[in-house]
Amino acid sequence: VxxxxxxxxxxxxxxxxxxxxxxxxxxxxxxxxxxxxxxxxxxxxxxxxxxxxxxxxxxxxxxxxxxxxxxxxxxxxxxxxxxxxNASKIVQPEKNPAGNVNVFPNPARNLATIYLSNDIINVKGLLLIDAYGRQHPVKLVRQVSKHSIEIDLSGLVSGMYFIKVKGENGYKNINIVKE
Known part of the structure; x- marks a missing residue:
């Protein structure tokens, strides 16, 4: 929604x-x-x-x-x-060994770095979904470290996107705004 x-x-x-x-x-x-x-x-x-x-x-x-x-x-x-x-209830974050996922800069024009603390990013397990639910290919620029990757957003239309990142401990989700 x-x-x-x-x-x-x-x-x-x-x-x-x-x-x-x-x-x-x-x-x-x-x-x-x-x-x-x-x-x-x-x-x-x-x-x-x-x-x-x-x-x-x-x-x-x-x-x-x-x-x-x-x-x-x-x-x-x-x-x-x-x-x-949460709009319907308040919850404490789960105690998850995967840690947090961050993306910066956010909003981003062309390049964005995704960082997954305390977990190793599976570059084949990345999903990029727009506000309409359409999946887009993730253009990997480089793997900075086992916890961090850089992606190219330059070919996308401006708007809100949802990134699903797969680590060894499961999936983590984050929103990013493409300028």
Whole structure:
């Protein structure tokens, strides 16, 4: 489901937050989302339709709630707190030995680097899917290390894409915006 950032997909807080990783594509099986914020109450509202009925769900997190992980406390530089949220329920991330997957830069124009901490990337197990669910070939530029690869996005249309990365410990998912 695609819900663009706006009235139906918004983050609000009287504190500071980094909405750059706010999702717009909601894929079955993805159960949590990370938003960096300063620990002051953060609210996420998401509105979608079920038939002709609009359903709006809201969740909040703060430095003192179980919905917030990795809170360092006292800092206000937007790098110390991660809210883990789902529009229908709040969950803690799974304890997964595969670690996290990151992509940078994000948004990206031409080249992007995918990094999978604590796991080895299987370059044959990469999937790139657009907002319409269409799969695109992944153009591998080079394997930087066993944990990191560089891909070429230059031939793609601008928009949101979903990357599925296969490691030895299973699949990890991440969104990327192609400028």
């Amino acid at each position: 695609y819900v663009p950032i706006g009235n139906d997909n918004k983050l609000t807080s009287t504190g500071s937050f980094d909405g750059s990783m706010q999702p717009m594509i909601f894929v079955p099986g993805i159960t949590h989302y990370n938003v960096l914020f300063d620990g002051v109450t953060l609210k996420w509202s998401l509105g979608t339709y079920s038939g002709n009925t609009k359903i709006v769900e809201s969740v909040t997190a703060s430095s003192s709630s179980y919905k917030c992980i990795n809170y360092a406390g006292g800092r206000t530089d937007n790098t110390n707190t991660t809210a883990v949220q």
